[in-house]
Amino acid sequence: MTWIAHSTDRIPPPDRAAAWSAVIADVYFPLALTYRSASRFKGKLSNRSVGRIEVSRLRTEPLQYERLPRHISSTSEEEFLVTLPRRSPVTFYQMNREVRCEPGGFILERGDAPYRFSYEEANDLLVLKVPKPLLGTYLREPDQHCARVFDGRSGMGGLFSAMARRLHDEDTITDAASAAVVSRHLIELLTLALEDRGSGESMAGSAVRTAHLRRAGDYIAAHLTDPSLSPETIANACGVSKRYLHDLFRDVNGTVSQHIRDQRLIAARAMLEVASNRSIAEIAYRFGFCDQAQFSRLFKARFGETPSEHRARQA
Template identity: 50%
Template structure:
């Protein structure tokens, strides 16, 4: 689905309300401060890519504020990934400030108050991603919200390039293809975040982060092993079991819960894949769940639907053949 919103045909006295509603619909509720609300102009185009949305927003100078009351009643946390194409933007969250120029990108977390602004007319590309889609791939994605990442080279450059390609290809893509492209954008985003050396020193020592990175890699390679336990992981990573648990205490998540979340994420990807002919039980076993009933309960608690119902809904979203 593609949606376009503009202020060009909106009466001057209604532009502030109109833009507040447009922003809330595209992202989430925010307080907006205009230099001159009646003469303000802005355009927003949104492309839905499965569970991910991409938007391009052009507007005059503006300040956005996310306040505590905005997310009190919201259950699902979101991240916005903003890639400015014209003029500098300012972002402040959790006591940390960052200025981002064209050639970079930043992350904004929906469940913490923040301020985002640009003093000049801006052209912004914004990817909206569910927090659980990132949390299943990288530990504590919120720790990246104080950094400007490279959108000009490497994985970050490829991520930005792909954003720019989508509008011209969108109409020719089937809903299934759009959802796949959305997942590929998340894949590239994760690669770009992991490729930045600063993420190894954000929040703890380089040595501890290096250990955690190695541990996470080992676990992902062995998710299908139902017998995967702390002793096996510690031995495979050359550390003690005690130190393994100590490392995970710093992440606000237990080792067991992190492994479970990785397995659930892998199962979700398999169940949404139309080419996967495995039964739900086979998918669960493939990714390390030995107890089918336990898997179904965990999947529903994590994603809001039982695995069979999730697969059925995913198939209903696919285009009819022919």
């Protein structure tokens, strides 16, 4: 988990463009780079893995990056980049949307679709690389959040940005167990930030519906171990009708019961990672699953591996 540093300082000017393109391909994925002046280009990049997330800091002169169809056709892994500009604005184009992200904001980039990313002034970027299957376990249809600017100064976006910066700036993670926990919390904050569109657009086009949906989500998160948790109890606690509650969750392409089950599986997975003294059956019952067989079946369908396989891999 040590930092790996890359720099153009010792690369002869005629070789810098090719060498830097190779560094970018190795740390992120293959991209076509366009330099303002290839021979005068200077860049520094440091990166390391934290759990299943890769964190990097990229400092370069003006540059344009393009993810082209030829790059995508040969890739086998799907990944997202989360970019937080720290010095100057960036322009990003993907899926027929172009946005300009100022320092203090952040954007989500889909690595398995073409895009163009550029900045006209020297920049300092904090970049997280997140496997698509990992983000997909927390967030349904993450693609819909690409090419949008999110507020990194306040709300959940502010918490996420602050934690991402500290993760890079404060080198305090020294063991795999801590890295797994920290990376999970960072993804959870990212999920909340992506779903919190109150600064520009709401998930249902209504601030009231968004507030109700968030209240319902908070209630579910606080009562995951309650065996009586149901659409009826949630609706009563939030002061809405059960029909309205179901309508709220249809706004985010899901159902209440599905959300409860998904959140219980995510919480159970977290307990599997940190509570080695608890059996799989005990964890399954704690989060309301009828038996270990049902829990294992649903867990594998959601995460692609059984609870025992997940615990063994973490160990």
